[in-house]
Amino acid sequence: MSNKVIYAIYNDDDILMDAVKTTRAANHHIEEVFTPFPVHGLDKALGLAPTRLAICSFLYGCVGLSFGTWMMYYIMIQDWPQDIGGKPSFSYLENMPAFVPIMFELTVFFAAHLMVITFYMRSKLWPFKQAENPDVRTTDDHFLMEVAVRDNEEELISFFQNTGAIEVKVIDKH
Known part of the structure; x- marks a missing residue:
């Protein structure tokens, strides 16, 4: 056939x-x-379902936030507590305001990097993959x-x- x-x-x-x-x-x-180039509204005109990548991004950010929280608790409270700038390391909650920038950065880091990996896997864009466009003029x-x-x-x-x-x-x- x-x-x-x-x-x-x-x-x-x-x-x-x-x-x-x-x-x-x-x-x-x-x-x-x-x-x-991206054509605004083409996805709706084609009747494509909305993407779920935003949900993945949120979950990846939560993983990054959790990892950052655990990492700082383990390093700064349990494993190697230090008196930095006169702040004692007796509890995580007392030191949490100092950890907020690290938590934010790890949230963004995990969300961004895992989203790139998810996008490449979902789009089947592997290294050294041959182009699948049927006409070279579609890239111009x-x-x-x-x-x-x-x-x-x-x-x-x-x-x-x-x-x-x-x-x-x-x-x-x-």
Whole structure:
């Protein structure tokens, strides 16, 4: 079975947005859209679910805050208590105001670094991975919409030419 797709190429983001809305209204399945820069509102036009990365970021920040709190308690209270600037190290609560900058920095550190790792894993962006963009112009100034073909090739070609596509290609993906 051959998997044919249509590549509709556009040269303006506003025309692309109108084409995405028209394509979804006509009940054609959009596989992917490739753009050289983020297009505001494209995720909503495509009907994509909201991302859960913010939840991950919050949880990673909580891990960083917990690690920072534990680390400071262990180092400064249990393992090696020191009298720094006349402040005795009898309890964590007495010294907590001095530890706030460290807690903040570790919260940001953990959230930022673990978010980068999560993003790369979720996007499957591994080191030395080959690019998957179907047309090199999508990294410069063109927009590409990939739509699945289901025995309606001629109809789709004329449909996308009417949406303002500057080029329409039928590709057989293996």
